[in-house]
């Protein structure tokens with residue numbers, strides 16, 4: 017297995033890279049600026065420069081990767097097209113190139129509540145709408161996928177247990193990015209994670225379960 021990580025310099029993406037490397041999975045990290053990326057990514061990661069909005073830059077950089085994890089995201093800004101471009105068009109570009117390159121598993125970091133149009137997060141230029149459309153594009157692509165919908169992301173890890181449920185059943189809560197990264201990387205080796213949407217949060221009062229159990233409990 018060789019993993020291609022889009023959004024590798026991001027707060028979640030860099031943790032995905034670390035999780036992959038900790039499991040001895042070779043990583044090709046898509047970055048927009050190699051010099052900046054070197055400061056945040058482990059030396060073991062191979063850095064390749066590209067932009068999800070420039071599909072012509074993606075085919076070559078995907079190289080011999082066999083799985084793809086996408087943790088890109090639009091930064092809050094006054095550009096109303098930001099989430100549309102990054103979360104939808106950028107993801108579609110990655111899906112298209114993943115298909116041509118025969119990628120075996122596509123993991124996408126989405127969000128809780130993508131099915132809710134009247135959600136306050138949609139005040140950020142309809143971000144949940146575009147994420148939902150990206151999810152549907154992945155689902156229709158024919159690729160094997162796992163769509164991971166986390167609650168509010170936190171940088172600090174904790175000892176809370178991961179709660180994992182089916183699509184459109186969790187509506188609030190938060191989760192450390194480290195745990196999101198673990199779920200993404202685990203999904204690559206868990207047969208029960210294939211072609212599923214999983215919603216995740218972390219709760220101190222929840223019972224800790226193995227990743228096998230967590231994925232198997234999701235319809």
Ligand SMILES: NC(=O)c1ccc[n+]([C@@H]2O[C@H](COP(=O)([O-])OP(=O)(O)OC[C@H]3O[C@@H](n4cnc5c(N)ncnc54)[C@H](OP(=O)(O)O)[C@@H]3O)[C@@H](O)[C@H]2O)c1
Pocket residue numbers: 022023024025026027028029047048049066067068069087088089090091102106125126127128166167168169170193
């Ligand atoms: N914040 C929350 O509470 C929350 C909750 C649920 C879900 N989510 C979602 O979770 C995902 C990860 O969030 P995060 O806060 O960890 O991400 P983040 O730190 O904002 O990182 C975003 C990443 O996307 C990359 N990126 C942006 N535009 C790109 C482009 N055109 N081409 C290539 N890469 C590009 C950035 O690269 P640069 O470093 O070059 O800018 C960065 O690596 C996002 O999709 C977010 O919407 C967030």
